Each structure stands twice: as C-alpha cells, then as structure tokens.
Amino acid sequence: MITILDYGAGNLRSVENALAAIGCPYTLARDAEALRGAHKILLPGVGHFGQMMRALDNPAAGLRAALLDRLAAGVPFLGICLGLQALYERSEEAPEVRGLGVYPGAVRRFPVHARVPHMGWNQLQVIPASRLFRALPVAPYVYFAHSFYVPPDERASALCTYEVPYTAALECGHVFGVQFHPEKSAAAGLQVVRNFVELPC
Secondary structure (H helix, E strand, O other): OEEEEOOOOOOHHHHHHHHHHOOOOEEEEOOHHHHHOOOOEEEOOOOOHHHHHHHHOOOOOOHHHHHHHHHHOOOOEEEEOHHHHOOEEEEOOOOOOOOOOOEEEEEEEOOOOOOOOEEEEEEOEEOOOOOOOOOOOOOOEEEEEEOEEOOOOOOEEEEEEEOEEEEEEEEEOOEEEEOOOHHHOHHHHHHHHHHHHOOOO
C-alpha cells in the first residue's frame, strides 16, 4: 500500500491515475496521524517551493515532523519534481523558507539565459545498478516541467542536461526522488513507479 502525501496542491490526480494504471492500491495522508501509519510514501509536487513547505509546516496538520520521523524510521519514500527538491535545505525559488533538510545544499534556478520552465521530453543518463530504472533502456526519455534543479551529487542515479547538467533522479538508501514527472512519461514513467512500488519495505 502506497501512501500519497496530500498537502493540498500538486499533481495529485495524475499520480493517482498512474498508480491505478499499474494496479497499485493507495491511500491519502493529509495529517500526521495518517502519515505515521505509512509503509511507503509518495510526495507529488508541482508549483512553488515556498508554498509546499508552508503547507508541510502547517501546525494543524503536522506533516513536516511526521514525514521526517518516517524517513528516519527507514520508510521508502519517492518525491516527484518539487517532492525531490523538498529534500534539500533550501531553494533559490524561496530563499527564506526551510526545506526538509534531509540532504545539504540548495536547489538552483536555471541560468538567466535559459528558457524556463524546462518543459517537455528529454533523455536521461542513468547510473548503472539504479533500482528505480530497472527494466528500462539505458537512456530513456521522460517528461519534465521545472525551472529549478538540484546540482549533481553522489546521490544522483540519473542525470539530465538543460543548459547545465542536473540531478534527474536520486537514490540514497530508502529515499528516492525524480525531477521528471513519471505520471506523464508514458510507459517509461509507469515502470519507474512500478519499480518503487515493488521495492521491499
């Protein structure tokens, strides 16, 4: 059972459709109590970094603390797009707002001369032995829609280039993230979701 963290925004419906397409049952978590029972967590994300983090910081829901508790407990996690960016300390999109701080560093804006958002299909350079990209071609095409990016680091399991190279996917123990939208990436995207769903808890 996948738990989708529903913070009141994001591409929730398309993520639900992707899970339904692969026959995966899911539940929605809108508060800390529901999240604490999760065995696998999926955090979708579109929109603004500051908006997402303020929603997670809403004291009535208590989502930030509950999410960090589950991550510390080793619960498998997949962040999509903004859900990946939220794992870092901060973002140039909203410098005054704290990210989850699971990993050090900042999310960057594409160079000023770049046309943003970076939107459309692009090819990945997948790191060998990636669990997220099992049973996929070595350089699959996936769909992006973003103006900010995570610079490459040791957690990157796939890279992409749009003016600059950036982290298209990360894997670190039980924590996964993708900058692209698997729910909009046809068969390749559904396979990524399936690979996450089939990971042992």
